[in-house]
Amino acid sequence: MAGFLLRRLANYVVLCLVATFLAFTLASLTFDPLAKLNERNPPPPASVIEAKRRDLRLDEPVPQRFVAWMSGVARGDFGNTATDQPITAELGRRVGVSLRLFLIGTLLGVTLGVLVGVVSAVRQYRFGDYFATLFSFLVLSTPVFLIGTLLKFGALRLNQGFGFTVLYFTGEADPSFQGGWAAALLDRLRHLVLPTLAIALHQIAFYSRYQRSAMLDVLGSDFLRTAQAKGLTRRRALFRHGLRTALIPMATLFAFSFGLLITGGVFTERIFGWFGMGDWLVYGVEQQDTNIVATVTLFVAVLVLVSGWLSDVLYAALDPRVRV
Amino acid sequence: MTLDDTDSAGTSGAAGGGPVDASVEPTRALTRSRLVVRRFLRNRLALVGLVVIALLYVLAFASPMFAPWTHAQQDYTAFLRPPGGSHWFGTTQIGEDVFAQTMRGLQKSLTIGLLVGVISTAMAALVGATAGYFGGWVDRVLMWLVDLLLVLPSFLIISIASPAFRGRSWLLFVVLLALFGWMMTARIVRGMTMTLREREFVKAARFMGQSPLRIIVRHIVPNMASLLIIDATINVGAAVLAETGLSYFGFGVQPPDVSLGTLIAAGTRSALTFPWLFLFAGGFLVVTVLSVNWVGDGLRDALDPTSTRARRRERRRRRVDAGPTTPTTQSAPTTQSASTAPSASTPSIGSSHRPQSTDDGSAG
Numbered sequence: 001m002a003g004f005l006l007r008r009l010a011n012y013v014v015l016c017l018v019a020t021f022l023a024f025t026l027a028s029l030t031f032d033p034l035a036k037l038n039e040r041n042p043p044p045p046a047s048v049i050e051a052k053r054r055d056l057r058l059d060e061p062v063p064q065r066f067v068a069w070m071s072g073v074a075r076g077d078f079g080n081t082a083t084d085q086p087i088t089a090e091l092g093r094r095v096g097v098s099l100r101l102f103l104i105g106t107l108l109g110v111t112l113g114v115l116v117g118v119v120s121a122v123r124q125y126r127f128g129d130y131f132a133t134l135f136s137f138l139v140l141s142t143p144v145f146l147i148g149t150l151l152k153f154g155a156l157r158l159n160q161g162f163g164f165t166v167l168y169f170t171g172e173a174d175p176s177f178q179g180g181w182a183a184a185l186l187d188r189l190r191h192l193v194l195p196t197l198a199i200a201l202h203q204i205a206f207y208s209r210y211q212r213s214a215m216l217d218v219l220g221s222d223f224l225r226t227a228q229a230k231g232l233t234r235r236r237a238l239f240r241h242g243l244r245t246a247l248i249p250m251a252t253l254f255a256f257s258f259g260l261l262i263t264g265g266v267f268t269e270r271i272f273g274w275f276g277m278g279d280w281l282v283y284g285v286e287q288q289d290t291n292i293v294a295t296v297t298l299f300v301a302v303l304v305l306v307s308g309w310l311s312d313v314l315y316a317a318l319d320p321r322v323r324v
Numbered sequence: 325m326t327l328d329d330t331d332s333a334g335t336s337g338a339a340g341g342g343p344v345d346a347s348v349e350p351t352r353a354l355t356r357s358r359l360v361v362r363r364f365l366r367n368r369l370a371l372v373g374l375v376v377i378a379l380l381y382v383l384a385f386a387s388p389m390f391a392p393w394t395h396a397q398q399d400y401t402a403f404l405r406p407p408g409g410s411h412w413f414g415t416t417q418i419g420e421d422v423f424a425q426t427m428r429g430l431q432k433s434l435t436i437g438l439l440v441g442v443i444s445t446a447m448a449a450l451v452g453a454t455a456g457y458f459g460g461w462v463d464r465v466l467m468w469l470v471d472l473l474l475v476l477p478s479f480l481i482i483s484i485a486s487p488a489f490r491g492r493s494w495l496l497f498v499v500l501l502a503l504f505g506w507m508m509t510a511r512i513v514r515g516m517t518m519t520l521r522e523r524e525f526v527k528a529a530r531f532m533g534q535s536p537l538r539i540i541v542r543h544i545v546p547n548m549a550s551l552l553i554i555d556a557t558i559n560v561g562a563a564v565l566a567e568t569g570l571s572y573f574g575f576g577v578q579p580p581d582v583s584l585g586t587l588i589a590a591g592t593r594s595a596l597t598f599p600w601l602f603l604f605a606g607g608f609l610v611v612t613v614l615s616v617n618w619v620g621d622g623l624r625d626a627l628d629p630t631s632t633r634a635r636r637r638e639r640r641r642r643r644v645d646a647g648p649t650t651p652t653t654q655s656a657p658t659t660q661s662a663s664t665a666p667s668a669s670t671p672s673i674g675s676s677h678r679p680q681s682t683d684d685g686s687a688g
Binding site (some may be wrong): 015016018019022023026027029030031032137138140141142143144145146149150152153156256259260262263266267270271281282285288293296297300301304305308 | 471472474475476477478479480481483484485486487488508561565568569572573575588589592596599602606609610613614617618
């Protein structure tokens with residue numbers, strides 16, 4: 001069991017490094033960091049451009065640049081942005097912003113998704129099941145940026161209806177805010193609702209579909225009938241024997257769907273003006289900044305790694321056959 | 325309950341239908357394709373989806389012929405006009421007709437979606453079948469590659485690569501989307517190939533000295549046709565979503581081309597005050613993806629009745645049968661496997677070469 005998890009972890013770490021290397025290489029090949037400088041009017045002297053070029057190590061081959069950057073990362077230095085700001089200084093805050101969004105959104109999405117899936121499987125072909133199916137089809141066909149914009153739209157109507165601002169749709173906190181910690185928490189919460197909803201809705205729709213199929217497979221199985229035959233109530237049999245078995249495929253799904261979540265996070269952060277990692281990625285590509293993009297990629301790869309490993313642990317916890 | 329009972333006893337494919345059409349034409353030979361088409365047509369949602377997609381294509385490509393404005397025209401007398409009059413969907417800040425713009429975006433999004441769906445599924449078939457057929461290190465390398473591409477979200481890669489195709493043709497964008505959209509399907513294909521590899525006809529071909537490539541292309545891939553058709557459909561939906569998402573940030577379709585994604589991006593800037601700028605493009609996008617997903621779902625039920633939905637109905641029927649029995653139903657044999665679901669719905673093939681389907685009596 002420990003050996004299995006350790007082997008998986010080693011595999012993920014290698015994948016992580018290779019992924020970051022690939023993103024770094026791709027960014028180095030497609031980006032032109034000197035473009036901004038060259039476009040300036042009047043054109044800067046050749047010596048300035050030359051200094052910048054040396055500063056960015058543009059004459060060295062890409063692998064060498066990657067090794068230099070990576071050894072900096074190992075010491076906790078992620079390099080500078082194109083505007084000479086140290087990345088490390090901003091990294092912590094942005095990671096915090098993104099993680100808050102991802103964690104709450106995932107927790108809410110997975111829990112509610114599994115719940116909706118189970119309920120619509122148990123009450124198959126009733127009104128609730130049809131409603132859940134229609135809801136998830138509709139949400140899964142709507143891109144996150146559209147859901148986000150529609151949520152904004154709804155919030156605006158809501159605020160107009162109440163006559164004052166109930167839900168904020170820009171930023172993660174009120175910059176001019178003053179007051180105690182309880183009021184501060186409330187302020188954060190009012191900013192948090194819409195972006196979290198934008199992320200969680202997709203997750204709910206996604207997981208509920210799969211949970212419903214998995215649960216339906218289990219519902220007709222012989223062991224569930226046996227569990228009831230030996231005297232368990234239907235509810236008890238469903239949760240103790242049915243749900244546990246039906247959750248196993250979800251563990252695998254969790255790792256695969258994490259990329260989807262991150263992509264959704266990019267849109268959500270951008271639409272609701274949260275300065276997290278997703279927002280930074282878009283900014284980095286727009287500014288043609290290799291270091292920012294590589295940092296975000298590393299962050300994404302580590303997140304996918306953790307979620308993949310977590311899903312392995314979950315799998316082992318749910319399925320005794322893995323634990324030998 | 326009795327109504328549900330008769331309904332599900334007669335049809336395993338989809339709701340509606342009823343037991344009557346299963347036995348309405350027993351004289352005509354039932355080929356597989358006719359069976360599939362009939363099962364698909366019985367699924368109302370899938371049929372609606374197919375019709376809507378066809379209509380969208382016709383609308384997108386034919387509407388410029390009869391619409392009052394073209395996408396290049398500007399109406400200097402109407403800026404930011406809400407829908408009405410000759411501007412069916414309103415106008416933009418510079419007097420462009422939103423309807424013409426939306427149709428042009430729809431054209432591009434539909435085209436890109438279709439191309440990417442087909443190309444990426446073809447790639448998935450080739451890579452997955454190669455990995456599954458050869459096994460060993462080929463398999464390990466290819467699956468490791470798949471894992472890697474799953475770690476790196478394709479959105480991230482394409483957005484990083486986007487400066488490379490700025491100012492180039494949108495076809496390059498199509499290639500990139502296809503290049504990073506095949507991983508999931510490839511995994512499933514690999515699994516199926518590993519079981520197909522041991523089948524007699526593949527072994528026979530191998531012993532007759534056919535090359536691996538020929539075996540993969542001629543014997544293995546055609547045997548997965550139903551899976552590939554389903555996945556291609558689903559991939560079209562995913563591709564439309566990916567395309568619009570990337571275009572939303574300006575990392576996809578580049579001006580002067582427009583897609584639904586770029587239109588929505590342009591519209592959302594003032595979405596809260598002028599909703600018609602993005603609502604129509606957004607609506608068309610949702611309708612497109614929704615229809616594609618419905619068709620995919622219907623195709624899955626029709627081509628592969630043993631999968632999810634159809635099996636579900638079969639099981640439900642069994643549960644209903646096991647309950648308080650109505651006079652018309654005999655209790656179904658408990659050993660009946662899910663694969664006999666189609667035979668129960670069509671007595672003609674059921675009785676000819678499926679000896680285990682003994683419950684035809686309840687259907688008619």
